[in-house]
Amino acid sequence: MSMFPGSPRLLKGGIALIDPDTGAIQRIIALQYNPDTLTRSLQVQSVEPGNKNRSEAMRLKGPPIETFKLDAEIDATDQLEFPDQNPQTGQYGLHPQLAALETIVYPSSSQLLNANSQAQSGTLEIAPMEAPLTLFIWSSSRVVPMRITEFSITEEAFDTALNPIRAKVSLGMRVLNVDDLGFDEMGGSLFMVYQQQKERLASLAPRGTLRDLGIGGLS
Numbered sequence: 001m002s003m004f005p006g007s008p009r010l011l012k013g014g015i016a017l018i019d020p021d022t023g024a025i026q027r028i029i030a031l032q033y034n035p036d037t038l039t040r041s042l043q044v045q046s047v048e049p050g051n052k053n054r055s056e057a058m059r060l061k062g063p064p065i066e067t068f069k070l071d072a073e074i075d076a077t078d079q080l081e082f083p084d085q086n087p088q089t090g091q092y093g094l095h096p097q098l099a100a101l102e103t104i105v106y107p108s109s110s111q112l113l114n115a116n117s118q119a120q121s122g123t124l125e126i127a128p129m130e131a132p133l134t135l136f137i138w139s140s141s142r143v144v145p146m147r148i149t150e151f152s153i154t155e156e157a158f159d160t161a162l163n164p165i166r167a168k169v170s171l172g173m174r175v176l177n178v179d180d181l182g183f184d185e186m187g188g189s190l191f192m193v194y195q196q197q198k199e200r201l202a203s204l205a206p207r208g209t210l211r212d213l214g215i216g217g218l219s
Helices: 087-092 095-105 109-120 186-204
Strands: 014-018 025-030 039-043 065-075 133-137 143-158 164-175
Touching: 014 095, 025 095, 065 143, 087 095, 095 143, 095 164, 133 186, 143 186
Parallel strands: none
Antiparallel strands: 014 025, 014 133, 039 065, 065 164, 133 143, 143 164
8 A cells, every 4th residue: 555755654553572581572563553442441449448547548559450442453455466475465364463463362382282291290280371471552652561351353354265354353451560560570660661651741731720620729
């Protein structure tokens, strides 16, 4: 698809998979088209209601539990127009792009085989398999460690070999904060950068006055 000369480069949102020990980038998944909407929710982590200690009423236990939801569209039409440049699309349709997203929530086959080998050898306790650190990236202001909590794919069109050529992916994500990751881990450090960026942006917001609210004072 051609772009107008001089048109600004459109940034894409996406997901990065990072080795949690070395920080090496394992995979970058850029969304083909940015979603029209991004839904966020924040669940406040306050002291439980009903606490009789009045000094606790204004306290927060930690960062809010933040979630993201989005619908991303993927379409192979552009790639199919140039089969010589994109032979894998002609052969597999959108299977590679969908598989790149789907395998985020799978343990690797080698991890599964290793766990099975340990179980057969009589290992008493097998630790859960560790996944890469997953980052949701939506501009430089939002680089967020997260876990995918909801994942659905609607395949909407197919080629003659029944490969999907148009699909919609719905993702639900939960932000992992320092309560989840700790301060010393890479993911915890990235969360702190994310929160500090929020604080910097908040300092740029216009400040209101009591007069804006129709009152002259609080006494």
